[in-house]
Structures are given as structure tokens and as C-alpha cells.
Amino acid sequence: MSTILVIEDDPRIQKALHRQFTNEGYEVHVAADGEQGLASCKALKPAGVVLDLMLPTMSGLEVCKGIKRWSSNMPVVVLSAVTDVADKVLLLEMGADDYVTKPFSPRELMARVQAAIRRTQRTANTSHISFGNISADFSGMEVFRDGEPVLLTAHEIKLLQYFVENSDRVITREELLNDVWHYTSYPTTRTVDNHVMKLRQKLETDPARPVYFRTMHGIGYKFVRGN
Numbered sequence: 001m002s003t004i005l006v007i008e009d010d011p012r013i014q015k016a017l018h019r020q021f022t023n024e025g026y027e028v029h030v031a032a033d034g035e036q037g038l039a040s041c042k043a044l045k046p047a048g049v050v051l052d053l054m055l056p057t058m059s060g061l062e063v064c065k066g067i068k069r070w071s072s073n074m075p076v077v078v079l080s081a082v083t084d085v086a087d088k089v090l091l092l093e094m095g096a097d098d099y100v101t102k103p104f105s106p107r108e109l110m111a112r113v114q115a116a117i118r119r120t121q122r123t124a125n126t127s128h129i130s131f132g133n134i135s136a137d138f139s140g141m142e143v144f145r146d147g148e149p150v151l152l153t154a155h156e157i158k159l160l161q162y163f164v165e166n167s168d169r170v171i172t173r174e175e176l177l178n179d180v181w182h183y184t185s186y187p188t189t190r191t192v193d194n195h196v197m198k199l200r201q202k203l204e205t206d207p208a209r210p211v212y213f214r215t216m217h218g219i220g221y222k223f224v225r226g227n
Contacts, residue, residue, distance in 0.1 A: 075113065
């Protein structure tokens with residue numbers, strides 16, 4: 001039986017989530033503060049974590065960062081009252097796999113947690129990859145160029161991994177916004193283009209003539225891994 005760890009201090013939400021996940025066959029453990037939640041995650045090694053941002057003793061953001069330092073592939077879905085898109089992107093930059101805005105549907109939250117777990121399982125076979133002079137250890141959140149470490153943000157690594165998992169396939173900007181940034185609407189944004197530009201600057205030999213991160217004009221991008 002897979003375990004879900006709920007890190008939440010509101011007894012009503014604890015009860016609702018315990019019932020929802022138990023009904024789906026999960027074993028559920030609840031931690032009521034940040035420090036207890038981080039310790040429980042390391043002890044239990046759950047299949048996934050539901051994490052409230054507003055917690056006693058340690059903020060949810062610090063807990064998320066602590067979990068990801070300990071296990072970068074641990075699925076973490078954040079419960080947040082944040083509604084601003086920029087703030088949501090910041091949450092994902094800090095390592096969260098997804099977020100659900102309060103008030104929320106326990107059924108929707110469960111679906112998002114299960115989706116995050118499936119993504120983690122699907123990406124297990126691509127945790128170590130190389131192309132050209134680049135090598136990446138996604139489980140350790142490390143990328144190297146000619147053997148030297150390259151500093152990438154958590155979201156740049158997440159985008160790189162998505163490209164690797166979808167090599168040689170044309171990917172639309174909308175697909176990237178949905179699958180990597182978890183946008184549910186698509187306002188005018190340069191988010192994708194700016195992140196691809198940063199990957200080119202850090203990983204391409206000549207960013208102006210990219211070999212790996214190719215623009216498909218009017219559509220999106222294609223990652224070509226090469227030999």
C-alpha cells in the first residue's frame with residue numbers, strides 16, 4: 001500500500017484528505033507542523049506529499065526545499081492561497097511539482113497528486129542522460145558541461161528533463177506551459193521562450209545557432225538529442 005504524507009495544521013483539511021486518500025487505497029500519515037512534516041517525510045519515504053504553505057515551526061516553502069534537497073524526485077503538491085501567476089511560478093521554481101489553490105476540491109487534489117506520482121515513475125528511466133558535451137543527473141539535480149557543473153534553477157532542470165523525455169518531438173508552447181508550469185490558462189507570456197533562451201545560453205556551444213533546443217516557428221520547440 002502506497003503512503004501519502006499530508007503536512008497540514010488545519011484539522012478539517014486533515015480529516016477531509018485522510019478520508020479521500022484512504023478511500024482510494026492509500027495509507028495516510030498526517031503531520032501538523034513543518035519540522036514534523038520534514039522528519040516524517042524522511043522516515044516514511046511516502047509516494048507523495050501534500051504540503052500546506054502556512055505551517056507552524058517551519059514554513060511550507062522551507063519544508064519543500066528541505067524535501068527536495070533530501071529527495072529531488074519526491075512528488076510534492078502544495079496547498080496554497082496564492083492566486084498570482086508570478087507567485088505560483090516561484091513555487092514551482094522552488095521545486096514543487098504542482099499546486100492547488102484554496103479553497104479546493106479533495107478529488108482534484110488527489111488527481112494532481114496521482115499525476116505527480118505517475119510523472120515521477122515515468123521519469124525514473126531518464127534520471128541520468130548525456131548529449132554532446134552535456135551530462136545530467138536529474139535525481140541529484142546536477143548538470144555538467146565538459147565535466148564542469150552548470151548552475152541551473154530547479155525549473156530550468158525540470159524543463160530540460162521534459163525536453164529529454166520528449167526528444168525529437170515538436171512541443172507547443174501551450175503544452176510546455178501546461179505540463180511544466182501547470183498553467184490552466186495561457187495569458188500572453190514569454191515564460192517558455194525566456195527559459196529556453198537560458199538553457200541555450202548555458203548548454204549550447206553557440207546559443208545563436210542552437211543544435212539541441214530548436215525553434216519550430218509558429219509552433220514551439222523540438223529537442224534534438226543527437227548522437
